[in-house]
Amino acid sequence: MTPDQYCQDKAASSGSSFYYSFLFLPRHRRRAITALYAFCREVDDVVDDNRTPEVSRVKLQWWKDEIDRLFDAQPQHPVTQALQSAITGFDLPREYFIEIIDGMEMDLEQHRYATFKELSLYCYRVASVVGLLSAEIFGYRDRHTLKYARDLGLAFQLTNILRDVGEDARRGRIYLPQEDLQRFGVRETDLLQGQESAGFYQLMAFEAQRAREFYQRAHAHLPDTDRRAQRAGLIMSRIYERLLDELEKDGFHVLTRRINLTALAKLWLAGTTVWHERRRWRRAPPDREQSR
Template sequence: MTPIEYCQEKTAKSGSSFYYAFLFLPTDRRLAITALYAFCREVDDVVDECTDPSLARIKLAWWRTEIDALFEGKPAHPVMQALQPWIEPFSITRDRLLAIVDGMEMDLDQTRYLDWPALRKYCWHVAGVVGELSAGIFGYKDPKTIDYAGKLGIAFQLTNIIRDVGDDARRGRIYLPISDLQQFNVRAADILNSRYCEGFGSLMKFEAHRAQSLYREAIDALPDCDRRAQRPGLMMAAIYHSLLAEIEHEQWQVLHQRISLTPLRKLWLAWKNWVGGGTGVIKQIRRADESS
């Protein structure tokens, strides 16, 4: 199996919404973003699959050395070998790759976050910086596009957190800020034991409104000159934003199930926004933010 085939298999198996956006890209950009996403999956799997935190730290430390090797021109892992040709063409930096590993290590250091600023920092490390790297691969002219991409990545991550409250609780984690739980009188024990207490719906609506605001801030920050190049990000925004609407439609029943969109619906949303240049999701986000 070649490094490119390894990355393609890793990405396809994940079932992520990102996969649907990759399908529409030119070959060079598709190979680059697939390699970047495979790297993210590899370091994320370290935390998800290692039950021993000490072993997980050793593995993440190895990935740090592999990042160094990547920029020295001698990576050993197939993911990094696949990523290497695109370092210079798409401005992939060592600091941003290391920031992703820092985010994964945060999962080893804490299972709770005091407030939104603390959680936002985590979201930037595991998703916002990925958005920034992705924007470089998709292509941009205006540096403001990086701000858009970072905010959009944070919105994606918060949407994931809302969707995965139950799954995360079964792993002993609660990403929703402690200050938010206190505001709506939701106890950690209720979430950890999958109990829908009186304030849970209000808490989730509050978090969804925060995500809506992030989506709106992101699209408002996207310069018109880069909208066409950034269509893959807008395609992903269409999928994630629709997922957020689906969770609300299901009345925030996320403690006992994982709400998701069908592959066909994801593909339809991706294609529609590719053809329409992202206009559809931009209108969708603005309408949702105004009505929330």
């Protein structure tokens, strides 16, 4: 199995919404973003699949060392071998990869967040930085696109947090800020025991609105000149915003069940997003796609 095939299998088997956005990219960008996604899955699995924090720390340190080897052109893992051409072809910064691993380490050390400001640092490391790397791979002209990528990543992570409240609670993790729980009168024990309290719906609706505001901010930052290059992010946004709609439509019963979109629904959303964006491109003046 080649490094690229390893990454492709890793991405396809995850069933992630991100995979469907990759399908519409040019081949060289698709290879790079698939390798980046596989890297994120590898380091995330270190935390989720290991019950012993000490073992996870050792493995995450190995990945930090592997990033050093990657940037010294001596990668050992199939994922970093596949990333080799991406870091040179798209000038991806080493510090961003370390930042992602630092975010995974936060999951070993911190299972509660007192304020949204604290949570924002976690979201930045595990999601916004991925968005910034993705923007480099997709290509852009206007640096406002980096603000779009940062805020869109945060919106994605907030959506994931809302979807996974019950699953995370069963692992002893509560990502919803403690200040928000107190505001709506929701106790930690309610979440840990899977019991919906009187204020739980209001809490979730508040957090969902916060996520929507980050989607809105992200789209406001994206210049028209970069919409075509960033179409994969627009596809992901459409899928994730639909997921947020479904969570709300279901009444935010996330403590006892996990809401997901079907593969067919994701593919349909991806296809219709591309169709709408192409109509928009045809109405715009001719412009040649570039990347940094």
